[in-house]
Amino acid sequence: MQSKTLSFNATLFRKNLTRFWPLWALASLIGALFPLAVLLDMIQRGNLGAVSAPEFTQMYYSAVSAVPVVNLVYAALCALAVWSYLYSARSVGLMHTLPIRREELFFTNFLSGLTMTLIPYAVTGVLCVIVSLFGGAFDAKGLAVTVLAVLGESFFYFSSATFAAFITGNAFAMPALYALLHFLAVLLDWLISSFAQGFIFGFSTSYTGVAEWLSPTVYLTHNVYASGQFEEVQRTFADGSTYTDYLLTRVDLESFWLVGAYAVAGVVLAALALVLYRSRRSETAGDVVAVGWLRPVFRYGVAGLCALLGGQFLYSLFWYGFQQGSYYDTLPMVVCLLAAGAIGYYGASMLLAKSLKVFRGSWKGLGLVLAGCVLVCCMLHFDLLNVAGRVPEASQIRSVDIRTADNSYTLTPGQDPALLEQARALHQAVIAGEAHVRALDDSRDFTLSEEADPNTTHTGLRIIYSLNNGTQVERWYYLPITRERLSQPDTYDHLLDQFVNSEAMKSRRLHLDDDFWAVTGGSLFVDARMESYDLGSREGSAILEAVGRDLRAGNWGTYDWFAVDSGSDYALDLGLSFEGPDGEGRDYISIVVNPDMTETVACLKRLGLVTDADLVTRRELYPEDYEDVVYDTSGREAVTVFGAAGSAAVSPA
């Protein structure tokens, strides 16, 4: 009996559900384990009725944040089931012989597939509600949000799987294409960034995340999550002592709107799938790519991906051991890229042609791939886009994070215009010193430690510009610093030293004179006693003021680029934690206490945190960790001395 509805066939709908019942029944069974586990847990703990509505809601929302990962697989299986007829000439023959228009076929199959996707969630949801009611708590709003989120995410995933199903005519290619579509953006981001790192001076981004929204599973997992608000309550133990407990009062699903946005994207993908279906040729059953104009995209896309991925793999396999310095040797990389690109090109051609005989007449396409590989390598080698030389204008910058010399600093144009200019000048000096850095990098002997040359040391410098347009520019340099260049005004060595050891930066390290940050506490670990203390805000403030006095007295904060080790510091791990207004942002700084910091030591003693017996240096406490190695002229280890303070003049054995 044919349905009266114009675009829906009840027979086909029923047939799909009955044909593929093992799929949704098994998924429902697995889904039902979740509320069952919650129920058993409640019974086991004997706290029926003790779980609050927000706690149940938090459980729902936690489940919602897992839906993208579950749907990534399950929705694809449902789509593969209902569209499987497209992948065989026999089945497509039956379905397209039936007296039903493609729109109706599409709509009915789509609805049945979506129903199959949702059935396990419905089963799980109903059981969750029953468990909630059994537990004595029910949050209608939380349930509604959960239902909407699951509906939206399921719709999006099923639509995207449907779209992938219509691109191909092959059942094995469909999951591969689907996964590729879902992760292509993050894969390309990582591939291109990591590849560029090997060429461009200072380019350090292994993943920018600029196109992460095109990889929905990653984006949704990162952005849609449950966040709770807690209330501090005092509770009493049986013995009358009290303790602070935190009561969950409210739960929100962060970035819930994203689910709606992806659901809209799902509508677009479903519409595109219908357009593809209307023009789809039944004879494409079995083809890896069923859409004519996508075939060259697939061919060259696979070639490009293979070149990037396989090229780096081949390079690391065959050439990495011969590489001089931190950057790729361009010519070997070009060769690896060409080899991987050619493999990808012919692999894709073979898949498209369903034949191994694809070599005749393929030289033009192969030439295009190879030319593309060479062009990309040339662009990166010569930095044609001037990535390495880019220093954002001050007007473009919202903030700059600088991480160097074991500290990090955040500068903003409003509060620190002079420091920000200093940071830009430092960056420009580093760029100007590229040849010097590369030369030392290439000639660096990794077999010798830096003690072999006491006039040279290395430090890392990371600069992250957050720009007004929302993007970031991140650079990282591993800079050689020499005593000679430290005294030369225009060198980055000198500018870096000026920057790090300026009074302003020392103060910033302690958040002194900073209205934003307030000390909330900290921690102290006394190695001599192996005891730790949690510091309150008053103790933290007192210690901070004492360190500040040591700073002004010149006993703290000057960074020694050539310091050999931390053996002369006290064996104390002191840290202070800070918080911004209304809990906005948190920071934690570690303070190395040395014997010159008389004010800090006095403060710690006054607070009763340390005694004279605790004030031992690390070298005294752990002599075996501070072995002094003396090298002979050939770089061979000659003599090892334990516990000697400073460098020791020992004759070779």
Added chain:
Amino acid sequence: MIEVNSLVKRFDGFTALDGATLSVPAGSVYGLVGPNGAGKSTLIRHLTGIFRQDAGTVRLNGEDVWENAALKARIAAIPDDWYYFTQSSIRDMMRFYRGFYPKFSRERYERLKEVFHLDEKRPIRRLSKGMQKQAAFWLALSCMPDYLILDEPVDGLDPVMRRQVWSLVLADVAQRGTTVLVSSHNLRELEDVCDHVGIMDHGRVLLERSLAQLQDNMVKLQVVFPDGMAEVPAELPVLHASRIGRIHTLIMRMGAQEAEDLLARYNPLLVDAVPLTLEEIFIYELGGADYAVKDIVL
């Protein structure tokens, strides 16, 4: 009436149908014959709405077939490799077809149960190839089609069941005016059931006529020439000649009377017209299209 006009279909540069044109009168049984790869199945897939043509028209009763659900509801097709759902029985497939074909007759289905002695609850995949073919006929005929499109329909059926199936099809033609297009390599069988024949080769329909016209257009003669004439005269337009003793068997593209008049010039001792089989017509028509049986000695 089925009308195919200048139908063109290409697959990745290969032209499967190259301007095929045919016309099947309403209520007739049309046999579509041709060598392997001639394009018969491709043409049939256009008639059933599976393929969309690159050029030309495919019309049934004046309407385009492509995406014409109302028209397709009047067509039942049995392809060479009939598809059924893996877990389904004949009864399951009957329910499925019933949901799509508005004229599906449950009554006819029940009556045909007596003809096809098949267990309708048994999964179709467990049936033999011939039994699966019977199931396909059972369901197709239950759809009460006005157009029946068959591709190698009796392949795999035993002789008794072949006769049974053809009698059912012909009864439908006689009683309901069903138009049947059947593609087969079994020319002997087609000769018994078809009233029209089309011959395809290289994606084109080389000729189509009623069987009677086809037989009138070609003649097979057994001739005994007078003494002294051992060979067939070279000037005779003979498609094929063979000889056993003194008897020459000649096949010529003309009417029987015209051929006898032509041979009368040589004062033959015997001239006897023998009916041509469809197989012979097929072979000698395609012989002209470079498809003759080659005398190859391996």
